[in-house]
Amino acid sequence: MHALRGVSFTVPRGELVALKGRSGSGKTTLLNLVGGLDAPDGGKITVDGLELAGLGESGLLELRRDRVGFIFQSFGLIPILTAAENVGVPLRLKKTDPRAREERVALLLALVGLADHAEQRPGELSGGQQQRVAIARALANRPAL
Ligand SMILES: Nc1ncnc2c1ncn2[C@@H]1O[C@H](COP(=O)(O)OP(=O)(O)O)[C@@H](O)[C@H]1O
Ligand SMILES: [Mg+2]
Structure with a gap:
């Protein structure tokens, strides 16, 4: 092919x-x-x-x-993690200091309008809300692309 x-x-x-x-x-x-x-x-x-x-x-x-930063068509969120934990995954992989990580996650969730849904898991969010979590996660480490 x-x-x-x-x-x-x-x-x-x-x-x-x-x-x-x-x-x-x-x-x-x-x-x-x-x-x-x-x-x-x-x-x-x-x-x-x-x-x-x-x-x-x-x-x-x-x-x-x-x-x-990648936003997958089917989101690719980790089901057992909350919205906030999902957004924090790239920051953990980069070993970002926990305090800076939490601040960044809060800012990103606010940016996509999900500050009030931080503790919900993907299965407890609508499709569009899950997509917004995926967008926040894609932006976590301030990617060039
Ligand atoms: N894993 C794969 N193995 C073989 N062919 C594939 C595979 N994935 C996609 N293709 C083929 O490659 C072409 C491009 O697919 P893709 O990049 O997924 O298209 P699009 O995202 O524009 O819909 C299609 O003809 C598809 O059938
Ligand atoms: Mg495609």
Whole structure:
């Protein structure tokens, strides 16, 4: 399956970009490549000044943790964690000081309008609310992309 062919583009810092195309046209594949979740058979991908091919597993892990925020189509929240704990996961992975972590989580939940739902688990939130938790989580470590 040749999922992507002849794709070439640059996204300037701060730009808001929408990627459009019918289902099966390769949008998810492209995002998985840019986010370091998948590896291309050819070509070159640079994110935030880093060329992905040279990173290796631990470099890709750091890329996903620090530089790219991902909002998955099906959210990917951890069911047994509360909204606040879900948003805090990337901060824990980065070993952020607990106090700074709690402040950041509170700010992010307020930003997405869920300050009053911090202690609810994903199953106790509506679909749209779960998506907002996923957005807050994606922003936790102030990713470049
Ligand atoms: N795991 C996979 N194995 C083989 N082909 C796949 C896989 N995932 C997606 N594809 C195929 O790659 C193409 C692009 O898929 P995808 O990137 O998911 O499209 P989009 O997100 O634009 O709907 C589609 O033709 C799809 O069938
Ligand atoms: Mg898709």
